[in-house]
Amino acid sequence: MTALTDLAAALATGRVRVIDLTNPLSAQTPTLRLPEPFANLIDFSLETVSEYDAPGPFWKHANIHTGEHIGTHLDAPVHWITGREGHDVSSIPPARLLGPAVVIDITAQVADDPDFLLDIAHIEEWQEANGPLPENGWLLVRSGWDRFSDDQDAFLNADETGSHTPGITAAAAEWLATQTPLSGFGVETVGIDAGRGAELDPPFPAHYHLLGNDKYGITSLQNLSHLPTTGAVLVVAPLPIVGGTASPARVLALVEETA
Numbered sequence: 001m002t003a004l005t006d007l008a009a010a011l012a013t014g015r016v017r018v019i020d021l022t023n024p025l026s027a028q029t030p031t032l033r034l035p036e037p038f039a040n041l042i043d044f045s046l047e048t049v050s051e052y053d054a055p056g057p058f059w060k061h062a063n064i065h066t067g068e069h070i071g072t073h074l075d076a077p078v079h080w081i082t083g084r085e086g087h088d089v090s091s092i093p094p095a096r097l098l099g100p101a102v103v104i105d106i107t108a109q110v111a112d113d114p115d116f117l118l119d120i121a122h123i124e125e126w127q128e129a130n131g132p133l134p135e136n137g138w139l140l141v142r143s144g145w146d147r148f149s150d151d152q153d154a155f156l157n158a159d160e161t162g163s164h165t166p167g168i169t170a171a172a173a174e175w176l177a178t179q180t181p182l183s184g185f186g187v188e189t190v191g192i193d194a195g196r197g198a199e200l201d202p203p204f205p206a207h208y209h210l211l212g213n214d215k216y217g218i219t220s221l222q223n224l225s226h227l228p229t230t231g232a233v234l235v236v237a238p239l240p241i242v243g244g245t246a247s248p249a250r251v252l253a254l255v256e257e258t259a
Contacts, residue, residue: 016255016257017254025071030150030152030190031043032191033156041066041069046062069191069219072219073219073220074089074092074216082208083211092216098233099137099138100138100232101140101232102137102140103141103142104139114165117167118172119172136182138236141185141187145165158195167187168192168205169205173208177213184215186251187219187220189220190219191217228255233253237249
């Protein structure tokens with residue numbers, strides 16, 4: 001138990017910090033808007049049942065109403081047709097939800113082009129500088145998009161041609177899904193595909209390839225700027241919804257202080 005005891009001590013003394021990467025969940029949290037004829041999920045809301053009153057004199061509680069893919073959430077393989085025989089949220093092995101995290105920074109490229117797509121060459125260049133992608137790890141893409149996390153219109157950045165948010169090429173999605181030891185892929189945007197991902201081949205390739213190869217997606221992350229390029233540990237905590245294709249999740253990073 002020495003390793004766990006050391007970790008507990010490091011957390012208690014602040015030598016290891018916990019950084020919350022989760023966008024707070026409320027009725028104002030920006031959410032995906034699919035165009036017609038596709039159906040959208042309901043947004044998050046709370047329905048008060050009692051509040052220290054006659055229905056509940058000593059307590060306050062509420063019903064939650066929400067779609068699965070709302071706010072910071074985990075996509076499970078069964079969310080996509082290519083993963084339909086795979087894990088739902090409740091059956092994802094817990095060990096796959098905790099692992100090393102690495103961050104690739106594309107903020108400069110996205111500042112010039114909100115439709116920027118991360119490609120294999122970008123990731124290979126990152127690996128030359130920082131080492132291989134980690135076993136059972138998570139590749140987190142820092143785009144700076146979390147600055148729009150409380151603004152629905154800016155977050156989706158949509159016009160008559162569609163949503164303009166960064167993402168990943170089809171080739172890179174397939175490569176990450178089939179040629180790397182990752183558990184998952186995380187982004188600051190509303191989904192793991194680019195806003196114009198429907199125009200790629202196959203459509204929405206991050207969903208198609210990653211979820212079809214038992215890798216998972218996390219979306220609407222915040223505070224990636226507070227993480228080191230390598231060395232953090234990610235903890236993803238979705239609700240274990242039986243049959244669930246996704247779940248709002250609390251996503252935390254453990255970061256060791258170096259000074």
